[in-house]
Amino acid sequence: MKIEHLSASSTPAEVCAVLARDGAVVVDGLVPPATMDRARDELAPWLDATPLGPDDFTGRRTRRTGGLVARSTTCRELVMHPLVLDTTRGLLEGATSFQLHLTQVIAIGPGEPAQAIHRDQWAFDFFPFPRGYEVQCNTIWAMSDFTAENGATRVVPGSNRLDDGLAFKEADTVPAEMTKGSVLIYTGAVYHGGGANRSSGTRYGVNITYNRSWLRQEENQYLAVPLDVARTLPEDLLRLIGYARGAYALGYVDDLRDPIEVVRPDATATGFGDLSSAAQKALERAREASGAAR
Ligand SMILES: O=C(O)CCC(=O)C(=O)O
Ligand SMILES: [Fe+2]
Secondary structure (H helix, E strand, O other): OOOOEEOOOOOHHHHHHHHHHHOEEEEOOOOOHHHHHHHHHHHHHHHHHOOEOOOOOOOOOEEEEEOHHHHOHHHHHHHOOHHHHHHHHHHOOOOOOEEEEEEEEEEEOOOOOOOOOEOHHHHOOOOOOOOOOOOEEEEEEEOOOEOOOOOOOEEOOOHHHOOOOOOOOHHHOEEOOEOOOOEEEEEOOOOEEOOOOOOOOOEEEEEEEEEEOOOOOOOOHHHHOOHHHHOOOOHHHHHHHOOOOEOOOEOOEOOOEOHHHHHOOOOOOOHHHHHHHHHHHHHHHHHHHHHHHO
């Protein structure tokens, strides 16, 4: 059992193929280490000010610093990385649209025990999504090298295809060891958890996740990104954080207005037309699938 590593020149289809099989993959050196150093410098004031976790799951020796779209221009580049976005689109097959789910530096301090092994999609009130229907695509970018000793994320490869509600121990898992600038991409259904940090240094990972836009976002982007900052963001990022309709009509404003019009009156409204055709295609796919099952 191991976590497959792909090169930075891999295609989204190659990444998706490993995700479908294993539920997790590392893309080595997707950005230069200097990019991660820059992100860390930009975030330094907030990293230092973040309190330790309030419970065992978040980690009592772990600091979780969010609001990364507002706080770090380099993290915006990570959020918008083309390989990650195209992989997400492929993994969340059939989704008319998807959105940013959360952004968080996870700094696991020395002495932190291993986090309980879990599925990230349990965040949705433990709803038992159908096997193979992924609702979120997750990334953890290494902002320091990830080693088995310092708390590299532990994964149960292939567990995306197993039953819900299973319990795993650390011995059932493998560490996602990777160098700074590499990224672990994993699905909502794969069992995993933060590793125990048995080293004397802190493990820094940038957790950026995306989900189908009919689900609620874990990090509230409307409040985490102040409106005056949101107004300055490029239109595609602004839509990704939530200023867009999800699926066909979710989240419209008053008279069927596109939410982006409210914060950026100059931005072109996509109109219901585009989404309407995407929703129509999704409906056809669903009809074909139910026909095939009959
Ligand atoms: O920090 C990590 O390596 C993983 C953390 C995690 O899985 C979580 O908090 O949901
Ligand atoms: Fe997790």
